[in-house]
Amino acid sequence: MQRTLQRVGARKAIPIIVRLVAAIGGGYAVSAGLAALAARVLPVTTAMPAREAVVLVSMLAFLVYLGLLIWGFAEPSLARLCLILAAVGIVSWGGAFGLVRLASGG
Amino acid sequence: MEQGFRASMNWLHTWSGVVLGGLLFAIFWMGTLAVFDREIDRWMAPMIRLPAAEKTFSLEMLRPLYEVAAAAKSPTFSVGLPTDRDAAIRVLWREQSGPVHRFVDPGTGAVLPDPGTLGGTRFIFPFHYMLHIRIQNIGYWLVGLAGMAMMALCVSGVIIHRKIFTDFFTFRPDRKPRRLTLDLHNVTGVLGLPFHFLITLSGLVIFWATYFPSSWQVTYNGDRQAFFTDAYGNVIPKRTGEPGGMASFDAMAAEARRLWDGSALRYVFVRNPGDAKSVMQIGRLDEGIVSSTYDAAYFDGPTGALISYRAGTAPVMSAQRFLSGFHFIQFRHWSLRWIYFGLGLAGCVLIATGYLFWLESRRKKHAQLGLRGVRIVEGLTIGSVTGMLIATVGFFVVNRLLPLGASALGQDRAALEVWTFYLVWLASFGHAWARPQRAWMEQCWTLAAMASAAVLLNWITTGDHLLRGLSYRHLWPVAGMDILLLVGAAIAAVAALRLSRLSRIAQVRNA
Numbered sequence: 191m192q193r194t195l196q197r198v199g200a201r202k203a204i205p206i207i208v209r210l211v212a213a214i215g216g217g218y219a220v221s222a223g224l225a226a227l228a229a230r231v232l233p234v235t236t237a238m239p240a241r242e243a244v245v246l247v248s249m250l251a252f253l254v255y256l257g258l259l260i261w262g263f264a265e266p267s268l269a270r271l272c273l274i275l276a277a278v279g280i281v282s283w284g285g286a287f288g289l290v291r292l293a294s295g296g
Numbered sequence: 297m298e299q300g301f302r303a304s305m306n307w308l309h310t311w312s313g314v315v316l317g318g319l320l321f322a323i324f325w326m327g328t329l330a331v332f333d334r335e336i337d338r339w340m341a342p343m344i345r346l347p348a349a350e351k352t353f354s355l356e357m358l359r360p361l362y363e364v365a366a367a368a369k370s371p372t373f374s375v376g377l378p379t380d381r382d383a384a385i386r387v388l389w390r391e392q393s394g395p396v397h398r399f400v401d402p403g404t405g406a407v408l409p410d411p412g413t414l415g416g417t418r419f420i421f422p423f424h425y426m427l428h429i430r431i432q433n434i435g436y437w438l439v440g441l442a443g444m445a446m447m448a449l450c451v452s453g454v455i456i457h458r459k460i461f462t463d464f465f466t467f468r469p470d471r472k473p474r475r476l477t478l479d480l481h482n483v484t485g486v487l488g489l490p491f492h493f494l495i496t497l498s499g500l501v502i503f504w505a506t507y508f509p510s511s512w513q514v515t516y517n518g519d520r521q522a523f524f525t526d527a528y529g530n531v532i533p534k535r536t537g538e539p540g541g542m543a544s545f546d547a548m549a550a551e552a553r554r555l556w557d558g559s560a561l562r563y564v565f566v567r568n569p570g571d572a573k574s575v576m577q578i579g580r581l582d583e584g585i586v587s588s589t590y591d592a593a594y595f596d597g598p599t600g601a602l603i604s605y606r607a608g609t610a611p612v613m614s615a616q617r618f619l620s621g622f623h624f625i626q627f628r629h630w631s632l633r634w635i636y637f638g639l640g641l642a643g644c645v646l647i648a649t650g651y652l653f654w655l656e657s658r659r660k661k662h663a664q665l666g667l668r669g670v671r672i673v674e675g676l677t678i679g680s681v682t683g684m685l686i687a688t689v690g691f692f693v694v695n696r697l698l699p700l701g702a703s704a705l706g707q708d709r710a711a712l713e714v715w716t717f718y719l720v721w722l723a724s725f726g727h728a729w730a731r732p733q734r735a736w737m738e739q740c741w742t743l744a745a746m747a748s749a750a751v752l753l754n755w756i757t758t759g760d761h762l763l764r765g766l767s768y769r770h771l772w773p774v775a776g777m778d779i780l781l782l783v784g785a786a787i788a789a790v791a792a793l794r795l796s797r798l799s800r801i802a803q804v805r806n807a
Contacts, residue, residue, distance in 0.1 A: 241610075
């Protein structure tokens, strides 16, 4: 009985660890990436000065992160969770750094 | 992972609560105390139990201290001016050996003796937001993680709660303990939900630049100072190394007051004291609004000429300042301050009863299966809840026991108080794991005894007993703290009595 419990525990533990890393670490990386991208885009597309855009997106990032946390634990498919987080993470961080390079003329 | 939305939220609620509840309790408890941090200062540092200054005082009385800071080549010289809650002037500068804090009596200009304590503003308040772990900002990040978990707990708690409206009116103290703790968890959770969610969010928003640095890093090329100069209009001069004088403090203060239509002043802050490029920054005090404004006027130190000033803020920054002010409670409103305190305590009850419910619903099953989870979590709960309370009261007791200027093992008085806090806290965990059956009761008795001792020691060492405290306006904070300590002692004693009766009943049954 004890041994079966342990084996079931190990098989259950890996997906849980992956999910924890994806939801907490991945969720943070995605919200920080979206904040970075929005902080670059907003001052260009709207009349908002950069300093205001920075504060606005950083405050909203907490709520985005909260939403990602909830979804990260609610999404039944672990693979879909990881894929979407990775995709949005790459697009947002890539976009933000792309815009930085574009602005510096590189 | 569980199947279904509600089940997965139940899982999230349970496990984030069990893993981070201890940390959350510490943050909530310290934050609740920080509502009265200046009143705690007055209790712990008897030399600042001063009546409010009757007339306006001259800032020039601070010049001797300024000269000391200038001679020590301190990068800054900072002065916190008295408010409704704080009669003494607080002065801070930096010497080779470390920061120097001094209290000054605004009535006489006398520098008060070093209280040898960090008190409420320098121990309890920073513990609340950074746990005194400075390495790599780990303390801030742990608090941030706990904050995000608290918001996730609020959301998942609402989702798993089937009858939120009915339970709003449900409290069944006569039922079984498990039902009772869940009711108490639900009542404090539902009633306090808007407050707990907003106080957590606003606490996180205060440190947005730490938690989401990516936004300013990509817009300001990673230059934090460039961003803050742009966003806050800070004037940060470079030290020249040439000596320079300092114009009249009072003239600059008068000019600053004139700029803000006679508004009171909150602080005076000098960069590069004693340098040819020193800048005097004077901040505005507005106790009449929630928002924590950062209106400041900048003067050139040697000439006293106004460099720039700001009044009012842009829309987004105003929202940020409002949320910060909502959290900092620097406005003048005593009933709201007490409501914050009460809701903070409700948050502590919420976290503690969450743990109790987890324990009570697993106790039998774990005993049958021979699992150790309940025992480990119970020790964690006892140490986090009653242990934290005992450590806090121990901090107050040792503050009244140590003589001024005491030092031991190379630690000064203030450090000894902090060491006492941590050692007592640690001991409470050890005690909880060593004696799981009796730990709750014994720690409740300890708490009751120590809280009463703190009140008694305050009387003996300062002479400010409760009746005296109540009869002078400037001692009300001291009397208030004594009363809360006595109420806390009474609640702890009642809890201990009930627990001992329960354990005697259990003994009779088992016999």
